Amino acid sequence: MDFLDQLNPSQREAVTYTEGASLIVAGAGSGKTRVLTYRIAYLLQQGVPASRIMALTFTNKAAREMKERIRNLSPTLPSREGGRSLQEAYRYLMMGTFHSVCTRLLRPHAEVLGYTRDFTIYDTADSKSLIKAICKERGLDDKIYKPGAVQSRISMAKNSGIPPREYGSNQQLLREDREQRMYEFAIIYELYQARLIAANAMDFDDLLINMIRLMDASEEVCRRYQEQFKYILVDEYQDTNYIQFLLVKKLAEPQNNICVVGDDAQSIYSFRGADIRNILNFQRVYPNARLFKLERNYRSTQTIVNAANSLIHKNSHQIEKTVYSEKETGEPLNLQAYMDDRTEALGIATRIQRMRHKGYNAFAVLYRTNAQSRVIEGELRKLNIPYRIYGGTSFYQRKEIKDALGYLRLSVNKRDNEALLRIVGFPGRGIGETTMKKVSTNAIEHHRCYLDVMREPDDTGLDVSAATKKKLQAFALMIDQFSDQSEEMDAFRFAEMVLRTSGVMTALALDRSTEGIDRAQNVQELLNAIHEFVEQRQNEGIDYTPITDFLSEVSLLTDQDENLADTTERVTLMTVHAAKGLEFPVVFIAGMEENLFPSQFAVKPSEIEEERRLLYVAITRAMEQCFLSYARQRFRNGSFTFASPSRFLNDIERKYFEVETSRSSTTSRSSITSLTSSSSFSSFSSLSSAPSTPVSGATSEIASSVWKAGDRVAHRVFGEGTVVRVYRDEVTENDKIEINFDTQGTKTLLLTHAKLERA
């Protein structure tokens, strides 16, 4: 049986057209991954060696899954290659995220660019802390130079291919900086880059940029890679940025066997520099490119596909396509209004419970921001519904894990100053901020790394006491010893030795609090992960795995990459971004409110359009049913905010929603305009019409009156309570009050958002 039979005609065409450039525009659920997988399998069948194929995916998980599918496909392929069996071929595919593939290709040639092979990868936290330090050194106000903002601007510059030098002569950019009062931005950018290089470190963007620089710098390397990768495939092309575009273009030369797959309607990463023009202009860059459209959706019911289409058509420029489904009509979308975020979470949890016969894996609750997961989590737990949260602070972001990794990083790359700063204070060894400040100053002045200064404090004339010197030298000695052994042991044995010798393990074991025990367990967990990593490589025939290999993998892990082993039935909770590429029978989309979805930061039309695409992605994750909901009041940043329904709700054609049944019904099935609340607080009659402004007449009346501790208060959400603390006698709108509730303990409320009544 020919495996191509399993494809529909348009899929098959896209799979078998292998020479030259092709653009596959793949609507949501149209079997995009399938096409990519089969295309690679087809190439293998045609006798193309696996090592000549490069496939760039959006997550490592996607790469892994694709490899697995290719492996399962390959037995059915007739082997044209006598020697190596096709079943094994998948191992030699160059497959992964842009960042991980670049790291792999970059390491052996890092010297060309002035790095060593052991360069470390700075994650967002490292970069941010470096930026902070630079701003502080220069005495800049971090109210104006917000580390986060500076970082994303640097990233933008990098992703647009503008190095520090060019930045300083770009009038347009400088003007923008002046408007932001960031007169020294160009200098910060330059210093930042210099410090990265000095630390033998690359940030995420550097991995891509340096890959291009490498190919520019070495004709030989360039040709070698171009010859090696005869076929290049890029998944999720709509979310690639300018640098990625350049990189792929360069790698594919001169034969240009390049195949990109994507859906402009699902471009949701512009904040990360993704440029939708890459996919829109593909045919202009490659005039001979064949265009394939996959328009049949195999995932969702007709209603879901049509509803999503009606939404996305509100956007301007798109590649013309008609996504359709031939599955059953299916159930209408459901829209539910709730009084507040907790009621919303409870509503979702209750619905899941009612439908639990489908199995918990059938459900996903999607939201715009990670912060929304808390409430939902809480209500699910109350109803004993098992769930799994993706994103948020992942395992590798935990402090103790970052500390542990810091030791490993520094041992491998002694110039990794950010790692050093992390770990020098843990476990405590009497080296504090003041000392490190001096170390840092001297290091920068003498163009040495921190560890050098600590090892030889006299070389730079470090002004510290003899006792401190001793401590610094002891630390340096320890790291040097680790470093000497880093290539003598495999990753696991090395990590174990370092974490024991350094005192990290002992320090954690000393803390007998619940959190302390957790932390110790987490570090043990890290060791297990390293062990697993080494074993896995052994199975792949690599018998020596140094710690460097592990380190470069962990820093590039994505959110979806975690939690493979756990197969128990659970509801999935994640942001819409994280849900990209996934599907679930039943999808809940929570928080359909203005200033949340679309985000409060989306103001420009293009930004609103991106948010709309984001909702499109969310809806098209659903196979059978889609529930949308919003809350009128939401606890955000420590206080209550009022919310109005998302404008996007009006962008979805009304006819796809469940129609309102009867006005008097207790459970509210509602159309968009007459949303009735299903809350148990209906006794507050004033509630049914949600006020659009937070300050009502009642509030100002309260604001002008005098409240004392012990006065009673009624809050519209929580019911009755007692004021236990008033910060001042004279209460004004922005004052805080603390309210004691019998069920939920104490809450602090901003008076502006609390409706108070004298009880």
Next chain:
DNA sequence: TGTCTCATTTTTTTT
């Protein structure tokens, strides 16, 4: 130095 407390600020999505 290191730790604790109090106060202020923050806002998204992630390789």
Next chain:
DNA sequence: AAATGAGACA
């Protein structure tokens, strides 16, 4: 709510 920062204190 959570995270960060400043300041007091041992």
